[in-house]
Amino acid sequence: MTIEEIEKDIIEEFDLFDDWMDKYAYLIDLGKNVNPDGLDIQKPEFLVNGCNSNVWIISRIKDNKLYFVTDSDALIPKGIAALIVRLYSGQTAKDILEHDPVFVEKIGLEQHLSPNRASGLASMLNKIKSFAKIHN
Amino acid sequence: MDLDKIRNEFPALTQKVNGHDLIYFDNAATTLKPISVIESISDYYKTVNSNVHRAGHYLSSQATNAYESARKTVRDFIGAHSHEEIIFTKGTTESMNLIATILDNSILKDSDSIILTTMEHHSNIVPWLSLKEKKNLDIKIVDINSKGELDLNEFESLFSNKTKVLSIAHSSNVLGTINPIKKIIEIAKKHGVITIIDGAQGIVHDKVNVEELDCDFYCFSGHKIYGPMGIGVLYGRKELLDSLGVYQTGGGMIKNVSFESVEYNVVPYKYEAGTPNVAGAIGLEAAITYMKNIGFDKIVEYENELLDYANKKINEIEGIEIYGTSIKKDPIISFNIKGIHHSDIAMILDKFGIAVRNGSHCTQPLMKKLGIKGNIRISFVFYNTKKEIDVFIEKLIFAINMLK
Numbered sequence: 001m002t003i004e005e006i007e008k009d010i011i012e013e014f015d016l017f018d019d020w021m022d023k024y025a026y027l028i029d030l031g032k033n034v035n036p037d038g039l040d041i042q043k044p045e046f047l048v049n050g051c052n053s054n055v056w057i058i059s060r061i062k063d064n065k066l067y068f069v070t071d072s073d074a075l076i077p078k079g080i081a082a083l084i085v086r087l088y089s090g091q092t093a094k095d096i097l098e099h100d101p102v103f104v105e106k107i108g109l110e111q112h113l114s115p116n117r118a119s120g121l122a123s124m125l126n127k128i129k130s131f132a133k134i135h136n
Numbered sequence: 137m138d139l140d141k142i143r144n145e146f147p148a149l150t151q152k153v154n155g156h157d158l159i160y161f162d163n164a165a166t167t168l169k170p171i172s173v174i175e176s177i178s179d180y181y182k183t184v185n186s187n188v189h190r191a192g193h194y195l196s197s198q199a200t201n202a203y204e205s206a207r208k209t210v211r212d213f214i215g216a217h218s219h220e221e222i223i224f225t226k227g228t229t230e231s232m233n234l235i236a237t238i239l240d241n242s243i244l245k246d247s248d249s250i251i252l253t254t255m256e257h258h259s260n261i262v263p264w265l266s267l268k269e270k271k272n273l274d275i276k277i278v279d280i281n282s283k284g285e286l287d288l289n290e291f292e293s294l295f296s297n298k299t300k301v302l303s304i305a306h307s308s309n310v311l312g313t314i315n316p317i318k319k320i321i322e323i324a325k326k327h328g329v330i331t332i333i334d335g336a337q338g339i340v341h342d343k344v345n346v347e348e349l350d351c352d353f354y355c356f357s358g359h360k361i362y363g364p365m366g367i368g369v370l371y372g373r374k375e376l377l378d379s380l381g382v383y384q385t386g387g388g389m390i391k392n393v394s395f396e397s398v399e400y401n402v403v404p405y406k407y408e409a410g411t412p413n414v415a416g417a418i419g420l421e422a423a424i425t426y427m428k429n430i431g432f433d434k435i436v437e438y439e440n441e442l443l444d445y446a447n448k449k450i451n452e453i454e455g456i457e458i459y460g461t462s463i464k465k466d467p468i469i470s471f472n473i474k475g476i477h478h479s480d481i482a483m484i485l486d487k488f489g490i491a492v493r494n495g496s497h498c499t500q501p502l503m504k505k506l507g508i509k510g511n512i513r514i515s516f517v518f519y520n521t522k523k524e525i526d527v528f529i530e531k532l533i534f535a536i537n538m539l540k
Contacts, residue, residue, distance in 0.1 A: 020154075020487055025538065052479040052495050052510065073509075074477035075539055 003099045006087050014107035023107065027079030034082040035071050042071055048123045053077050055120035057085075059131045065090050066132060070124070080104065080112055080121055088128055096132040101125065137434050143519050145170045156489030159524045164309050164337060164468055164515035165493050166359045169423070176422035177364060177415045188414055189388065189405070203414045206421035207404070210369055213424050214354065215345035220374050223404040224417050227368035228336040229259040231355030232303075234370060234383045234407065235332055236263035240271070241381040243300055243330070249274040250301040251294050251329075253286055253315075254505050255308040258498040260334045264303070274298065280505065284311035284460035291320070295327040302329050306338020306354075310497045310513060311460025312443075312468035314342060321351050330376070336360055340517070341436055341466045346371050358416060363423035367416030370407070377403045384409040435518045442516045442525065443467040449529045453536070459506055467516040470497075473532075476539045478512045484535035490528055 001009075017023045035041065039058070046056040053074035060067045068089045072078035083103065088096050104110055112121055143149050148168040151158045160168060180202065186195035188203045204219070211219045225231045244250075250264060254277055267273050276294040281287045302324040307314040317338075321331045332353040335344060339356040346354050358367035382389065382400055386409040392399040400406050427435060446469055450456060455474035472478055482494035495510040496503045503509060514528065 021538070024484065024487075028539065052482075053477055054509075074479045076480050076483055 003087055003091055003095055007101070007103045010083055010086070010103045011106045020108070023109070024076065024079075027083075027109075028075045029079070030082045031072070031075050031078030034078050034085070035069055037069075039069055041069060042073070048120045048127050053120060055081055055124045057081070057124055057127055059128070061093075061135050064092060066093055066096060066128075066135060068128065072120070077112065077121055080109060081124060084121070084124065084128070093132040093134075093136040097129065097136055137430060137438055137518070139519075139521060142430070143521075145172070146519050147171055147174070149519065153489035153491070154487050159488075159490040159520075159527060161514040161516065161520065161524075161528065162491045162493045163340075163517045163520075164360070164466075164513065166365070167340075167362050167517055168519065169362055169364070169419075170426050172426050173362060173364065173419050173422045177419045180415045180418050185415070187411055199414055203412065203417050206417035209421045209424055213344075213428075214339075214369075214371055215347050216371055217347060218374060220403045221346075221371055221377070223370040223372060223377075223407045224412055225355070225368045225370050225407075226366055226413070227357040227359070228334060228355050229357075229368075231353075231368055231370035232259050232332075232334065233263050235303075235353055235355070235372075236267060237383050238380040239301060239330065240267050242379070244271055244273065245300075247272050247274060247298060248301075249276055249296055249299040250303065251276045251278060251299065251324075253278040253304050254280050255284070255286070255311060255313065255499065255502050256303075256305055257309055257334065257336065258500070259336075260303055260305065260332075261501065278304075280311075280313075280502075283462050284308065284313050285462045286313070286315055286320075288316075288320070292323060295324075295329065299327060299329050301332065303332040304334065306333050306335045306342065306344075307466045308460065308499075308502075309337050309468070310470045310499050310502055310511075311462070312465035312470075313460055313462045314338070314464050314466060317351070318349055321349055325350065337466055337468075341439060343432060343436075352376050358420040358423065361420075361423055362426060363420035364416050367413050367420050369420075372403075374403060377407070383407055386410050388412075430518070438518050439467040439516055442520055442522065443469070445522050446514070446516070446525045446528075449525060450532075453529070453533065455536070459508075459511055468513060469515075470511045470513045472508065472511045473536055476536060478510050480539050481532070481535045482512055484538060485528070485531055488527075488531045488534075490531055 041056045041058050046058050048055045048057055055072045055077055057068055057070045068085045070081040070085050072081055146168045184195050184198035186199040188200040207219050207222045210222050279287050306317055317333055324331045331351045333351045335354050335356040340361050352373050354371040356369055359365040389401050389406050389409040390398055391401050457472050459470040478494040482492055485492055493513045
């Protein structure tokens with residue numbers, strides 16, 4: 001699937017929820033599956049930290065595609081990180097670089113990406129883009 | 137105390153956040169302002185706004201009078217001897233930087249020692265760290281016990297003949313602990329040490345009399361005590377300030393300038409370079425007057441009631457861990473819920489219009505001592521209510537169930 005198709009899916013999934021409580025509950029659920037192989041990534045070298053909560057991400061390239069695994073010590077950022085990974089993992093560097101993620105705003109969670117929110121998610125996106133730039 | 141009347145005097149309290157009535161529990165970060173403070177600032181800009189101490193015309197002399205009247209109000213508020221000892225700054229952080237700079241220039245020698253505590257805010261740590269490198273300062277730390285109180289058992293052993301400064305919070309912005317500063321200052325003075333009190337939190341909930349405390353410096357911020365942002369106070373003992381060098385230089389703090397030499401102004405003007413925050417000083421005066429009119433003692437009594445009420449309710453919650461359990465505390469409760477990240481709880485509370493602070497609260501050494509990365513802090517003042525605490529507890533339980 002293309003990044004755009006995945007993003008459309010995400011927005012549609014969240015559209016099914018009327019209120020923020022259901023959205024957050026779904027997000028929290030998504031976060032629970034964020035690191036299915038249980039990789040030990042909560043290490044300083046993978047840290048994209050914020051002041052409030054930490055996000056970790058590892059990046060790999062294989063057959064011209066970029067793969068990411070993420071984790072966070074807080075549940076809500078973990079869910080959003082999971083969505084970002086769903087969007088970009090398995091895509092080419094070029095596609096990642098050309099894409100501007102709008103889904104966070106569309107699902108009403110844009111405050112989590114603001115730099116001063118210090119949740120590490122904005123930095124996580126930057127890290128993904130930087131990694132893509134190196135491998136473009 | 138007429139709580140409804142008081143709440144009606146704070147315009148920001150009428151806001152709805154995410155469809156809910158605002159419950160503002162982040163007062164230790166900054167307080168909301170009564171309309172009298174807001175109007176004093178806009179009135180200033182509508183009328184006598186003018187540069188102070190510099191011109192002879194009517195507006196300027198009115199503005200100067202207002203600015204100096206504010207200085208005198210602050211003097212009386214903290215029981216200082218003279219208005220010359222009241223310096224207006226941007227806030228506590230600037231005050232601490234000012235003190236550190238002038239002491240560095242005039243008093244601190246290589247390998248001198250200073251005493252801080254584990255519970256200090258970064259604004260009373262980082263200015264000293266900058267000097268640590270330069271002058272190889274030996275920083276001694278007073279630690280805390282399990283209740284979050286200063287452990288003063290070995291306190292006197294921290295002093296040596298190289299100890300020049302003791303700088304300590306009046307009360308902790310995280311633990312709420314009110315430190316026995318009078319006693320501590322007494323001991324420090326016996327050793328001939330300069331005493332600095334970070335009163336950012338202390339000024340809000342405790343009656344301060346700097347003469348009784350006998351400290352050399354006391355600083356606080358206007359915005360934490362219902363005044364505007366951008367104004368703060370540094371109280372400094374006159375004889376000490378007279379003997380110390382300058383901080384920021386420029387206009388307003390000089391008597392005579394040529395390209396060859398400069399003669400500095402007297403205190404407090406010596407430390408007020410540039411155009412001051414006149415509106416800020418006027419706003420701070422209005423805030424102090426507002427508190428005085430309600431009655432500082434009444435305010436403190438009510439805030440203690442709120443603290444007791446909140447403590448009782450919050451301690452019933454399963455998995456609660458409270459940081460700072462001293463008997464006598466400022467109305468601040470910092471806590472975590474076992475197994476749940478503080479930022480998740482804060483985000484959900486925010487959805488219900490409840491403003492709390494989560495994180496390390498600019499006290500990373502304290503967080504390290506407590507063995508945590510951060511926590512949630514609620515802090516009350518006299519416009520908060522027991523009903524707000526009830527709603528907070530209800531939503532906290534909801535958040536915990538969502539995140540378990």
